[in-house]
Amino acid sequence: MAKKAGQKIVTLEQWVDVRVRDGETATTLYPPNEVLRERAKKMDPPPTMVYRRLNFTDCVPVEYYWTTDDPMRRENGGHGIQRMSVDIWLETIELEESAGNGHVGPCSQPLPRPKSRGGCECEVCSAIRARWESQGIAVP
Secondary structure, eight states: OOEETTEEOOEEEEEEEEEEETTEEEEEEESOHHHHHHHHHHOSSOOOEEEEEEEESSOOOGGGGGGOOOHHHHHHOEEEEEEEEHHHHHHHHHHHHHHTSSOOOOOSSOOOOOGGGTOOOSHHHHHHHHHHHHTTOOOO
16 A cells, blocks of 8 residues: 555545446446445454545446547547545435446546646646645645
8 A cells, every 4th residue: 555654545445337228327336335345343453534436438428428529539438547535435326326227427526637646747636736735725
């Protein structure tokens, strides 16, 4: 596990497989949210971050256009990552479950890639980091 100032960044990880079959979008979570919740309860130290790795096998379907505005990626699919605190993940999955469509959605407060894990200077991570820093929030 990566360390920052002597503190471990403990993560929960989830694979999100998104496929389109016969015009229908199917989302499968590995492990399912219920299993991940139980896993988190047993971890010592407790997790501080959730990584969701999104895999768009066929394309990026309309239900997931929030992940990219790139027309080539929407047509061809690809990968994406969601990084969030455990508290934001719990809020996010509550919203997803109440939507009842079986898909994941955006989180309200994404995290940039931690500097202790190599950081990231992409446009998205840079914007998130700048927003947090302008609010006086320390970025991991």
